[in-house]
Amino acid sequence: MLESLNSEFSIRNFVDGKFVEPASKAYLDDVGPATGSTIARVPDSDGRDVDAAVAAAWRAFPSWSRTPAEERSRLLLRLAELIERTSEECAQIESADNGKTVRLARSMDIPRAVTNFRFFATAILHDANEAHVTNDAALNYTLHQPLGVAGLISPWNLPLYLLTWKIAPAIASGNCCVAKPSELTPLTAHRLAELVREAGIPPGVVNIVHGLGPKVGDAITAHPRVPLISFTGGTATGAAVMRNAGPLFKKVSLELGGKNPNIIFADADLDEAVTTSIRSSFANQGEICLCGSRIFVERKAFDRFVDAFVAKTCALRVGDPSDDATDVGALVSAAHLAKVESYVALARSEGEVLAGGTRPSTLPEPLRDGFYLEPAVVRTDRTDCRVMQEEIFGPVVTVTPFDDEAQVVEWANGTRYGLSASLWTRDLDRAHRVASALRAGTVWVNTWLLRDLRVPFGGVGDSGVGREGGRESLRFFTEAKNVCVKIRA
Incomplete structure (x- = not known):
């Protein structure tokens, strides 16, 4: 597949075990972030394609839901084996489609996709149900049963990683699914569909419909025959998902944005804190919802930390994602690059840009139309400014000094987000105390x-x-049913 990538190469929807054209016969360009050129054409699907996929999923559901857990486990393990066997190809495709370094795709994205299937393949063999004897008069036990068809919508930043994080527990639990990957990064989803078929997973169990959110995403989330939705993406889109799903009383899981604090106390191992903070700030070009985009450093260690952090930031190699020597690849799209650059411009008025924030000037000719940005470090004391409050989702991080524990906890909790947090200290009592106080999952x-x-x-x-x-996950993708059996005296 990798050799086929060009403006003439088209992928298809995967419905009922077959690759099919969209009902509209229309396609979108899939632009490679490294060069800014089209590398594939993606189905511009709509509600008709979603209807077909949902119908296929429901046809497959009665048989799949009755398939013994041991057999479902075997098929998921077979799929994991096939992804692992093609891991280098998948890593190269992911890098070309997303702009992430192939080194990261090879070490994180693809291995995690393999792990997702292996984990849930074994988890379903060891899950337990509850049973209670009630006053010696009745036995109550709980069944956890699949709901039918799961709607799964995954983002562009970790395409295969997060798509498989949803598909694996959904089908392991006995559901069938209709999945929508991002139209910006559809290629590993297409490769996954090929491997699903090769693994012998029955037609209709996994269906993949490509296209735009307002067409395909809305059709899935508002579909009356899709009783549960798992969505990962932006907060604004998550609100739209809830508006569609709410009137139909669907089960909904939303993993949305973050503006995560990274707190460094003066007693921390600063060398390790700096090294890991470089990774937590700029891994995947900062396009990870868990990145620590707000760094707070205790004042007496602030200068030492910032000097080392800025030096390491400036040493990061920005460039060709396919080069194993590259540290920071390309952002996912021209529009996203423009958005991130607008925040860097804003940072110049809200703080001081200590490093980066500009496009690289020494890229070779094939890469000059790609979507690259030097990682930016912004010094600001204004915790209420937009750069500190809004999710940028790129290689931009703020650094701010703090004076005491209460102050930094207040600042860390001072956004509308609460996904994750990191803290660095040798004081175990403080670690437990601050971890408990932080508003984060x-x-x-x-x-x-x-x-x-x-x-x-x-x-x-x-x-x-x-x-x-x-x-x-196993509880989300199933519905609990209580069975009460009277015990005869």
Whole structure:
């Protein structure tokens, strides 16, 4: 597939185990961020395609939901094996489509997609139901049953990683699904569909419909025969999902934006804090919802931290995502680059840009029309300014000194978001105290992005609704039913 990428290459929707053209026969350009040129054509689907996919999913559901967990597990493990076998190809495709470095796709995105399927393939074999004896008069037990068809909408920043995070628990639980990947990064979803078929997963269990959010996303979230929705993306779009799903009383899980604090106390291991903060600020060009975009440093360590942090930022290599030596690749689109640049311009009035924020001037000819930006470090003491309050979702981070624990907790909690937070300290009592006080779904202490798929994941406030991961995912993708059996005396 990688060799086929050009303006003439078209992918198809995947419905009922077949690759099919969109009903409209219309296509969108898929632009490669590295060069700004078209690398594929994507179906411009609409409600007719969603209707066909939902119908296929419901046809497959009776058989799939009755398939023993052991067989579903076997098929998911087979799919994981196929992704792993094609991991280098998938990493190259992901890099070409998203702009992320192939090094990151190879080390994080594709291995996590494999892990998602393996994890839920085994989780369904070890899940337990509750049973209670009531006053020796009755036995109450709980069944967790699939709902039918899950609508799954994933974003462009971690395309295969997050698409599989939704598909794996949905189908492991016995549901069928209609998935919509981002129209900006559809290629690994297409490759996944090929592998789904090769793995022997029955037709209709996994359906993938490509296209724009207002056409395809809205059709999925408002569809009367799609009883649950799992969405990852921007907060404004999440609100639209709720408006569509609410009147139909769907189960909804939303993982939305973040403006995550990264708190460095003076007693921390500053060398490790600097090194990890570079990663948590600029990994994937800062296009990760969990990136620590607001760094707060205790004042007595502020200058030392910032000097080291700025030096490491300036040493990052920005350029060709396919080059293993590159640290920072291209942003996902021209529109997103323009948005991030507008925040850098705003930062010049709201603070001081200590490094970066400009387009690289030394890129070779093929890359000069790509979407690149030098990582930016902004010094500001105004915690209420837009650069500190709004999600930028790019390689832009603020640094701010603080004086005491109470002050930094107030500032850290001072946005409408609450997805994650990081804190750095050698004081274990402080670590527990501050972690408890932070308004966030996940708090990392002396680390970042260290994930265990068994634990709940999600945010508070404008960062989302609900939790996924481990048992939380299995519960979300099923409905609890109580059965009460009278015990004869």
